[in-house]
Amino acid sequence: MDATKAHAILCNIAVICVGTMAVGLFFYRHIRQSTPSQSFVMTGKVKTNPYNLLDLFAATLLITLLLSPLITVATSTPDAPDAGQSASQGSTDGSVSNAISIALFSLVLGICVFLFASVLRGMKPNIVFGLSRLHLFNILLCGAITVIAAYPLMIGIAKLQEAFLGSEEQLQKVVKTLLETEDAKLKIVLVSMATIVAPLVEEIIFRGYLYPVIKRYSSRTFAAITISLLFAVVHANLPAMMPLFILALMLTLVYEMTGCLWVPMVAHALFNAIQVFLMLYLQNG
Secondary structure, three states: OOHHHHHHHHHHHHHHHHHHHHHHHHHHHHHHHHOOOOOOOOOOOOOOOOOOHHHHHHHHHHHHHHHHHHHHHHHOOOOOOOOOOOOHHHHHHHHHHHHHHHHHHHHHHHHHHHHHHOHHHOOOHHHHHOOOOOOHHHHHHHHHHHHHHHHHHHHHHHHHHHHHHOOOOOOOHHHHHHHHOOOHHHHHHHHHHHHHHHHHHHHHHHHHHHHHHHHHOOOHHHHHHHHHHHHHHHOOOOOOHHHHHHHHHHHHHHHHHHOOOHHHHHHHHHHHHHHHHHHHHHHHO
């Protein structure tokens, strides 16, 4: 399956996910209006009370922004093949600049979401995200346990997917660049993006903001499933979508159990670090 077709399938899944989320939110709203006497208590340690309808609108815009690159690729015309490789040095320099630009944009987006969810509404981040709920040792321990628990499930899902759908490897563009480049600066930037920037930004956006907003207007289970599926789709890797979905569910679960956003951040960073190490080790081995 070529990349364009895979992106088209992911785009369709994204549309289904967003449509299901919209229908689900409408359904839950109808239930609450038809049974006003029933108390909808939000169980779990992730706080939902700071959020309102403005956040639901902001979450919609944020989801649209996250899915826009996927939709753009799926609807664009494939580029013509390169005529040669004479401009490899210029291409490498461009890749470094492009990687740094993506990292900076991701950081700015993460900071904006972080501030909007906490500081701009007059609330301390420690309270909103539970950043001071656990000690460092417990954060590291919970993060490590999450990764250890997630790996067998992800491998099992990947094996089942391989058995029924066949084996097909499709690397993300950033991963492919990391494996192919010999430029040390580009490798450092890409490894930093995978192990530091991505875990921080993605956890702030998906677990820290989108999950409690959707949970506020639906339920814990509905929010966990839809946001985890969205997380998997945004990574634009069809063969890895189900394993990523399992990882996202585990990260959401541990956040809900601990109420501390540092835990899924650490688990996410540890998982990415292991993946990067294994890919580079196997490549050199």
